[in-house]
Amino acid sequence: MVRNDFNDIIEFFAQNERPEIPRDKDVLEEGLINQFKDFKYRFVDDGSRIEISQELNSDLLRSLFNNELSAIHIKKFVSEEVCNKLGGNLKDNFTSAKWEDTDMFQGYGFPVNRMFGPTVDDSINYFKQVIPTIRKIRNICDGVSPVDKLRLELDELWSNGCRIGAINPFNRKMFVGLTRLMTPQGLVGKATRVNGLIHIDTSLHTENAVEGLFSSNIYLDSPKEGGELCIWNVTKSEVFSAEFDYLNKLLDSAFSKKYREEIQEILQNILPEPILIKPEKGDLVILNSGRPHAVRGFEEGVRISMQTFISYGADTTLQLFS
Ligand SMILES: O=C(O)CCC(=O)C(=O)O
Numbered sequence: 258m259v260r261n262d263f264n265d266i267i268e269f270f271a272q273n274e275r276p277e278i279p280r281d282k283d284v285l286e287e288g289l290i291n292q293f294k295d296f297k298y299r300f301v302d303d304g305s306r307i308e309i310s311q312e313l314n315s316d317l318l319r320s321l322f323n324n325e326l327s328a329i330h331i332k333k334f335v336s337e338e339v340c341n342k343l344g345g346n347l348k349d350n351f352t353s354a355k356w357e358d359t360d361m362f363q364g365y366g367f368p369v370n371r372m373f374g375p376t377v378d379d380s381i382n383y384f385k386q387v388i389p390t391i392r393k394i395r396n397i398c399d400g401v402s403p404v405d406k407l408r409l410e411l412d413e414l415w416s417n418g419c420r421i422g423a424i425n426p427f428n429r430k431m432f433v434g435l436t437r438l439m440t441p442q443g444l445v446g447k448a449t450r451v452n453g454l455i456h457i458d459t460s461l462h463t464e465n466a467v468e469g470l471f472s473s474n475i476y477l478d479s480p481k482e483g484g485e486l487c488i489w490n491v492t493k494s495e496v497f498s499a500e501f502d503y504l505n506k507l508l509d510s511a512f513s514k515k516y517r518e519e520i521q522e523i524l525q526n527i528l529p530e531p532i533l534i535k536p537e538k539g540d541l542v543i544l545n546s547g548r549p550h551a552v553r554g555f556e557e558g559v560r561i562s563m564q565t566f567i568s569y570g571a572d573t574t575l576q577l578f579s
């Protein structure tokens with residue numbers, strides 16, 4: 258049932274303090290940059306692979322979730338017709354609004370970090386748009402939308418099933434199918450304009466992980482050249498290591514307002530060679546979002562992707578959210 262009042266959210270925000278960004282973040286980041294002078298270590302590739310397939314199947318999902326694969330790439334998951342309908346609609350309604358300090362122009366839907374505020378209205382507006390946006394996307398497609406298809410296939414392939422998640426203090430259904438657009442003009446930074454912004458979307462991938470956060474992207478449009486998704490195959494051991502501690506701190510500051518270029522350059526230097534995925538229109542890629550990854554820049558064309566997280570845990574239903 259869709260509740261129309263938001264008293265649970267209002268109450269939650271009144272009772273819980275929003276975490277503040279530490280005031281000395283600049284000093285901490287300067288320290289990280291200085292530390293690089295003495296850092297001789299280079300991380301090694303852990304040997305995991307990506308697999309390309311013409312269809313999604315349960316073996317691929319199992320290998321991805323148990324960390325044998327760092328990503329799966331399904332060719333032509335969505336028809337050209339649906340890509341053109343949705344991508345065309347987005348281009349026709351292009352507003353130049355971007356998410357701060359990112360490469361991405363806003364398309365359909367609000368990202369999950371909006372759910373956490375900072376203001377109570379951000380959170381309410383996140384939940385208000387959930388059902389209307391999911392249905393708007395479906396209507397534009399005139400049938401099953403790309404993220405609907407993903408949910409159906411995951412549910413029919415995975416024995417514990419798949420559903421739209423409600424992983425939040427309010428037990429409210431979350432959004433799926435965050436659609437965003439990249440253009441050459443919207444790329445940020447200097448070196449990052451070419452190499453992309455290395456980041457993780459959850460904690461760093463650790464050996465023997467029995468749960469994880471995966472990110473799915475369905476590409477509605479893709480530039481002819483560039484726009485590759487790079488994945489760095491590093492696995493943190495369960496025991497503390499100073500090197501991984503350093504990597505973690507750098508990744509925490511991956512989108513630093515003041516030192517983004519410096520921190521990204523260090524990351525490029527200490528990580529092994531990345532694996533490259535070149536997605537084409539209609540393709541689906543699911544990656545382990547605890548592995549450092551970045552989207553490379555491009556000089557012509559647009560890149561439109563529909564992103565949804567997949568939360569995986571042993572013996573539980575897969576939960577989707579954006
Ligand atoms: O657009 C892509 O290929 C990947 C974007 C990304 O960072 C993610 O899905 O977590």
Ligand SMILES: [Fe+2]
Binds near residue numbers: 456458472550
């Ligand atoms: Fe990501």
